Amino acid sequence: MDICLKCGGKPPLISQICHKCVRETVIISRLPEVLRMVDCKSCFSLKIPGTWLEFSDIESAVGHFFETSIIWHDNLSKNTCNLSMKQLDPSKFRVNAKTEANYGGLALESNLEGVVEIKYQVCQTCSRHAGGYYEAILQIRTKQKSVLDAAVEKVFKDIDSAPSEFFSTENGPVKGGFDFQLSSSERARSLARELMIQFGGHVNETNTLVGRKDGRDLLRHTFGVRLPSFLVGDYLLIQEKVYRVTRLDRRKAKLRLMESPYTKKMIEIDTLRTPNILDNPIEVQIISSRNNQFLLLDPYTHQTVEAVSPSNWEGEKVEALRFGNETFFIWN
Numbered sequence: 001m002d003i004c005l006k007c008g009g010k011p012p013l014i015s016q017i018c019h020k021c022v023r024e025t026v027i028i029s030r031l032p033e034v035l036r037m038v039d040c041k042s043c044f045s046l047k048i049p050g051t052w053l054e055f056s057d058i059e060s061a062v063g064h065f066f067e068t069s070i071i072w073h074d075n076l077s078k079n080t081c082n083l084s085m086k087q088l089d090p091s092k093f094r095v096n097a098k099t100e101a102n103y104g105g106l107a108l109e110s111n112l113e114g115v116v117e118i119k120y121q122v123c124q125t126c127s128r129h130a131g132g133y134y135e136a137i138l139q140i141r142t143k144q145k146s147v148l149d150a151a152v153e154k155v156f157k158d159i160d161s162a163p164s165e166f167f168s169t170e171n172g173p174v175k176g177g178f179d180f181q182l183s184s185s186e187r188a189r190s191l192a193r194e195l196m197i198q199f200g201g202h203v204n205e206t207n208t209l210v211g212r213k214d215g216r217d218l219l220r221h222t223f224g225v226r227l228p229s230f231l232v233g234d235y236l237l238i239q240e241k242v243y244r245v246t247r248l249d250r251r252k253a254k255l256r257l258m259e260s261p262y263t264k265k266m267i268e269i270d271t272l273r274t275p276n277i278l279d280n281p282i283e284v285q286i287i288s289s290r291n292n293q294f295l296l297l298d299p300y301t302h303q304t305v306e307a308v309s310p311s312n313w314e315g316e317k318v319e320a321l322r323f324g325n326e327t328f329f330i331w332n
């Protein structure tokens with residue numbers, strides 16, 4: 001019969017050691033002698049080899065540092081760790097941890113206590129912020145305010161949801177559009193591309209030499225994004241006919257004629273430099289109708305207007321659009 005190698009006791013044994021001896025000899029966790037971490041004094045990011053990890057407060061950073069500092073015994077499973085901490089002074093935390101783990105089917109635990117010392121520095125992101133660092137300029141240009149507002153909103157959203165190393169040092173309206181100074185050329189380039197895909201238009205990239213570092217040229221990239229003057233869903237008046245913009249992609253716009261025969265066509269955006277954009281459609285009250293003869297109330301002038309519906313019209317509503325002093329009706 002197998003017996004414990006340490007005390008000669010009876011099974012059950014784990015690696016030929018009885019449970020009682022395992023409990024006395026196996027220590028599941030311990031701490032290194034020194035617990036010293038480097039933390040950003042302005043954003044609480046924790047320095048780890050090669051980068052900085054973001055945390056929302058100092059306690060979370062200390063907790064992460066402590067947990068990853070624990071040295072676990074080999075051959076454990078289901079390791080868990082419960083922390084409590086107390087700040088001793090601005091750069092010292094006492095941390096207590098209850099650690100538990102499974103060793104060969106036996107649940108073991110041990111308590112740890114350590115003092116974490118914090119050395120404060122400024123992370124790369126914060127120092128770049130403070131220094132007004134930027135790699136790229138994104139220039140958004142369009143004649144139409146609604147297009148500009150939508151594009152600027154998209155850029156701000158992208159910056160907000162990006163990791164903190166992507167930021168805008170400065171931004172603001174300029175003549176003809178809006179400029180962003182951005183911390184990453186790569187992200188500025190992909191943003192410019194996304195804008196072009198979403199809104200149509202084109203991007204022009206130029207580089208300027210701003211210095212040299214470690215034997216390499218330092219370039220600043222400028223991405224000039226020229227957007228069309230209209231958005232998907234806008235109504236345009238082209239040669240006295242109303243078209244709806246149904247799709248925009250880079251240099252092309254897809255338009256749908258809003259009267260019979262409702263044809264669709266693709267056009268080059270550049271051919272619509274100063275398009276006639278109609279106001280938003282307003283629903284029209286139908287006063288009377290007989291076959292395709294309609295009497296409509298023009299919502300802009302409050303006068304009744306005779307109109308003829310498209311042949312076999314089975315739509316639900318009539319809408320009115322205004323351009324200058326003229327009202328255009330569309331049959332939906």
Ligand SMILES: [Zn+2]
Pocket residue numbers: 004005006007008009017018019020021022
């Ligand atoms: Zn034993």
Ligand SMILES: [Zn+2]
Pocket residue numbers: 040041042043044045122123124125126127
């Ligand atoms: Zn920082």
